[in-house]
Structure formats: C-alpha cells, structure tokens
Amino acid sequence: MVKAASTSTTEKKSRAPRKAKAPLTTRENLSALIGSARKILRKDKGLNGDVDRLPLLTWVMFLKFLDDLEIMHEEEAELDGKHYQPIIEAPYRWRDWAAREDGITGDELLAFIGQEFTVRADGSTGKGLFAYLRGLAGEGEKGSQREVIANVFKGVQNRMVSGYLLRDIINKINGIHFSASEEIHTLSHLYESMLREMRDAAGDAGEFYTPRPVVRFMVQVTDPHLGETVLDPACGTGGFLVEAYDHIAPQVATPDQRKTLQRDTLYGQEAKPLPYMLAQMNLLLHGLEAPQIAYGNTLERRINEIGHSERVDVILTNPPFGGEEEVGIKANFPPNMQTAETALLFLQYIMRKLRVAGAPVTGSKPAIRGGRASVVVPNGTLFGDGISAVIKEEMLKEFRLHTIVRLPQGVFAPYTDIPANLLFFERGGPTDTIWYYELPLPEGRKKYSKTAPLQFEEFGPVLAWWKDRQEGEKCPQAWKVDFATKRATAIEAATPHWQRAENERNATIAQGKLIRELEQAIQAAANGEKAELQDRLKMLKSEQAAHELAAKSAQAEGDALYWPIFNLDLKNPNAKAGLEHADPKDLIAAMRSHEAEVMRLLGEIEALVAEVQA
Secondary structure: OHHHHHHHHHHHHHOOOOOOOOOOOHHHHHHHHHHHHHHHHHHOOOOOOHHHHHHHHHHHHHHHHHHHHHHHHHHHHHHOOOOOOOOOOOOOOHHHHOOOOOOOOHHHHHHHHHOOEEEOOOOOEEEOHHHHHHHHHHHOOOOOHHHHHHHHHHOOOOOOOOHHHHHHHHHHHOOOOOOOHHHHHHHHHHHHHHHHHHHHHOOHHHHHOOOHHHHHHHHHHHOOOOOOOEEEOOOOOOHHHHHHHHHHHHHOOOHHHHHHHHHOOEEEEEOOHHHHHHHHHHHHHOOOOOOEEEEOOHHHOOHHHOOHHHOEOEEEEOOOOOOEOOHHHHOOOOHHHOOOEHHHHHHHHHHHHEOOOOOOEOOEOOOOOOOEEEEEEEHHHHHOOOHHHHHHHHHHHHEEEEEEEEOOOOOOOOOOOOOEEEEEEEEOOOOOEEEEEEOOOOOOOOOOOOOOOOOHHHHHHHHHHHHOOOOOOOOOOEEEEEHHHHHHHHHHHHHHHHHHHHHHHHHHHHHHHHHHHHHHHHHHOOHHHHHHHHHHHHHHHHHHHHHHHHHHHHHHHHHHHHHHHHOOOOOOOOOOOOHHHOOHHHHHHHHHHHHHHHHHHHHHHHHHHHHHHO
8 A cells, every 4th residue: 555655656746847827928918908898898887889998998098198108207307307297287197096906986986087076086176087187278288288188088978887897997907007118019909909899890980990901001102201291181090190100110210300200290180089089099009109189170271271381291091971061161162162072172171281392391491292192082082073073173283193093892891881992192283194903802702891801911912013003914903094185185175165155155245235235225215216126135135045055055065075084983994894884785695695595405405305205
C-alpha cells in the first residue's frame, strides 16, 4: 500500500506544471470592458437598441476623456509653473462625482445628471450636470472647447431609468485610461465598429455613417497634404475627417507641423446633435485634440457671401440625399438654382467653398491650384434636368469634373438602396474630358448588403487605374467622354434655334411698342375712327401672340438639343447589352427563333412517344 502511494506521489511530481494564463492585450481588455458595459446597458428598460445605447456610452466616455485630458494639462502647467484654467469646474469634473466606485448612485445619480437644480456629489446644491455643461456656451469664445462641450450636450438626454445600472456603466468606463495612447488607439477602432453597428441597427442613423472603404478610397485618390485645409460640410460621425487626419499625420515631422495639423487643417459642420456628439468623440479618439466641428445647418449661409478667406483646398463629403430644405434655406442660393433638394444645395455650396487658384489667402501665399472635391451623389443628381441641369452646367463650365466612379447597388445598405456615384472635380474649368469607372460587383453577387458589405480591397483595380488610365479591352470598366466636343456640337446645333427665338422675342417687343402707341391713339381718336383702330389693335395683338409662340417653340427646339448633354448618367459602352438595352426587333426575332426550337423539340418528343406506343 505504501509502495503504491509512493508511486502515485512520484507521478504527481513528474507532471508538467500548468501554464500560466497569458496576460490580456490592451485590445482584449478594452473589448471585454466595452462588451460588459454593453451587456449592462441591455438590462435597462429605458434604452431601445444600439441607437440609444451607443450615444449613452459616448457621452459617458466623453466626460471621462475630458477629465483625463484636463489632468494631463494641469500636470503640464504645474511643471511649467503656470496657472491652469480648467474647462469644467468642480464639482462637475469626472473625478468629483464619477471616479469613486462607491460614489453617488440610484435616483441621486439620475437627479444629479438630469435635473436643472439638484444636490451635487459634494452635498451642495446647484445646477445639474447637463444643465451646467449646456451653460458653458456663454462662458467661452466661439469655437472654444467650452462651446464645443455645450453643443455636444445640447442634444444629449440620459435615457437610462436605473441609476444603479448607470453607476455600473460609469465604473466600467472609469477603467479606461484616455491618457494612454495605446488604449486610445485601440478604443478608436472599437468605437468605429460600434458606429457601424449603430448604422445597421436603425434606418435613419445610417445617414450619419459612410462605409469606411468608400471614405478611404476617396481620401487616398484626393490625397490631402499638410498645409492644405480640408472640409466636410456634412460630417456626420466624422469618418472623412478621421481618414484625412490618418492620411496627413505621417507627413508631420516637427512640432509646428503637428500644431498645423491639430489646429488649422481639418474642419467640419453637422446640423444634428447626435452625430455632432459622435463626431467629436470619434475625432478625439483618433488624436485630434480640439476638433473644429461647427454645430448647425451648413446651408443657412448665403453662398454669395462666401469670400476667398473662407474657401478651402479640399472637400470630402457625403451630403444627405433624398431630403428637402425649408423655403428660408432655398433663399440663400441664386434664383435660377433654388431647389428644396438637399443634395443639389450642398453641391452648390461645395462649388462655392473651393479655393480659387491665385486668389489671396489670409496669412499665406495665394493658392497655386484650385480647390478639389470628392463628393458622394445619388443617380438622380447625374440624370436630373431642370435646376439640376443648370447646376451641372455651372459645374462643367467653372470646374474640371475629371472622374465619376459609379458604385454598385447596396453599398449604402441598409440605410438606402439608391445607387450612388463619386464625383471628383476641381476649380479651374471648363471640363474637357470626363472619365467614368464602373466598380463591378464580385463574381456571382447581385448587390451588396448589410451582412456582405463592400470591402476596401475591391477598390484595388480602380486605385491602380487612377494613375494609369486605360479603357476598352484593356479596362472594360472604364470609358471616357469628350465633353468639350459634345458641348461644342450641342451649342452649334442649338444656336440657330436660339437665334430664331431671340428674333421672335425682339419682334414681340417691337409689336408691344406698336400696341401701346395704338392704344394711346384709340384713346385720343374720335368715335368714328375707333372701330378701325381697334380692328388693327386686335390684329397686332394676334401677331404678337404668334411671335411669342414661335419664340417659345424655337427656344424649346434649341434647349432640346443643348440640355441633354448635362445628363451624366451614362451607361458603360463596354458592358454586355442586357434585355433592357436590346433592340425590340432583335428581341422579337430571338423569341421567334426560340419558339421554333421549342416546336422542333416537341415534334421529336411526339415522334418518340408514337414509336414507343407502336
């Protein structure tokens, strides 16, 4: 027995020691932390899906981020022997009410956050947290961090109904160290994935988020440089500005250049409070210390008041399409270009905001080249007539629209299935040649979807083509249009009709003069002469009406030859013709040939059946 026990002990000793668990990486730690926070959020009855959960997580993280940033600035000021003026005062700083794990909770916490006047964490009475933060707008200069914080919290509401669950969330977020660059970098990627989930969870939330592969492609080919100003006038959650920042950051080599990137490079504007807050957080997490995002409707500005000093070098944007603006907004645009359609108003704004080559720039040398833009537009912008055509006429006259990339269906799913296009243009027209590139769907796919979205790798061929443009057999996805010749041909064909219309209008004016003179003569004439003069007046008015009709007809004939050139919704000439593009005669002939083949086969089958039965 003893011997057996001894052997057993020996066996135990000879076993390999159990390996120690590898320490969690920063990503694993943060993923677990955010994951557990989201599980807590799912328990609260006041939150309805990711559309409510992500904004709540964002404002909590925003306040922790600000406090970590302020602590860093306080320490730096102390080392330099300077006084530091905090953005958020006690007792509203994160460290005052949130940092202690056993801090205020339950109804007391909900009251402190949401009520106008309440008992604060230190026992004193005063403004509630949100009321205090919203009030910061009046305490800072325009564009200051205080105003940014006030704008962020202008539209924020605490939708959680359990103050105890909210305390659990605060304790989780308190574990994030926003002073650690590795943690911020990791959290920025986690945050972007949450933004994607939010887009997928709610229909209208999708308008704030442009798929990252599209954003990355547009930034890469537009290639903003350090020293240039970059604007997104409808910035949503800040995707274009984040990508532009990441694109320009490697060009920074000195402290002054870093200052330029941080303060004088990236600008945005957003009208809705939720995406405004999400954009601020997104940019902060990616390294932009004081995002220059204006709050309000971009289109509220009269575009003829935008001067050289306000113009920018690069515009990257996906303006909202399908929406309509109120009458007051339309009045900010030229009378012949006024429309309620949001996408067309933004297109005009973008054109106006682009830098003019050689124009004076405040505090800098005049720009060598005109500003350039990359813009997402729906198909309707390409084929639209009327005011849409007038806007495109202006673009093709004053700008060089050099490339249109046609995206497949479903790229913006589930927000919209409307096919979209990427326009690339720069100031300094007119447009001579327009290149088209039709991005193909992967083999066997009919459209993109939420579960099978567009991948950045699928832009590989168009990125290669961008610098070495081919068409036809060498690149069936690409083709070019000689717009200069198209314009010249259309003008040549339309001009005789327009001249005839002008002659008829002049004749109408001349007739009007004669009519007025005759009307005066009738008033002065004796009764016996009036009848003859009135007959003549009737004849003149009839002739005038005929001239007016002829002028309208001639103008319409000329317009019918000219305005169709501004339909930019052109099909790929290299694509295989589908049924919708086939000649009707060819379709009928094909159907008849198929019918004949079917009848022949039926005849053979009948003969076989007859043989078997015989």
